Amino acid sequence: MFQLEMHYEIHSEQIYQFLYFITFDVQLAEDLMQETFIRAYEARHSYRGDANVLTWLRTIARNIAYDHFKRRKRIRFLRLEENIMIELSAEQLVHIEEEKRELYQAIASLKLNYRMAIVLRKIEGLSIKEAAEILGWNEAKVKNNTERGMLALKKAMGGDLHG
The missing domain is CATH 1.10.10.10 (Winged helix-like DNA-binding domain superfamily/Winged helix DNA-binding domain)
Incomplete structure (x- = not known):
């Protein structure tokens, strides 16, 4: 069973760092990290336990980052433009x-x-x-x-x- 408070306390920093290195934006990484835990909580019943919780959370975080970039049409930009400041x-x-x-x-x-x-x-x-x-x-x-x-x-x- 996924326990939000416990896993947030244990894994939030690692999820934040992962998202920061994907976005290089402090506030965006924080927002996406929060969204990761919200989605994990909403999907807690689908967590089968066959994967490590941190792996499951990183997968959710990756999907949220992709969703964000798609909404902003930045994935296309990131692929075409390699010099991001x-x-x-x-x-x-x-x-x-x-x-x-x-x-x-x-x-x-x-x-x-x-x-x-x-x-x-x-x-x-x-x-x-x-x-x-x-x-x-x-x-x-x-x-x-x-x-x-x-x-x-x-x-x-x-x-x-x-x-």
């Missing part, structure tokens, strides 16, 4: 070191599929199988998008990518 407040800029800012800008410049694969595999440390389950892809697609994304990320960082 991150807008950060002055306060946020003060707290983010130069290297992190450059990395975030490089990640934001990636195609959405590359970004999602890298966020799940390299930032959140999920296995190929776990990422495939969340993204609704086969494992080969996860592996290919991760590898291609890392190459694109390395290029965006001027060849300076550790790890």
Whole structure:
């Protein structure tokens, strides 16, 4: 059984971070995270328990992000336009070191599929199988998008990518 309060307390930060790296917008990530938990609560009776709760929540979050971009027609934009600028407040800029800012800008410049694969595999440390389950892809697609994304990320960082 899905217990909203408990799972929100345990998983909200991870869902927020996942959505932040997809959107690079603090307020939007917060809104989509809230929507994720609302939809999870509404669908709690359909949760079969065969997947990890966090995997189930990330899948819901991914679907909500896709829905948001479709409504805004941004998926098409993200696929065609690879140079997306991150807008950060002055306060946020003060707290983010130069290297992190450059990395975030490089990640934001990636195609959405590359970004999602890298966020799940390299930032959140999920296995190929776990990422495939969340993204609704086969494992080969996860592996290919991760590898291609890392190459694109390395290029965006001027060849300076550790790890």
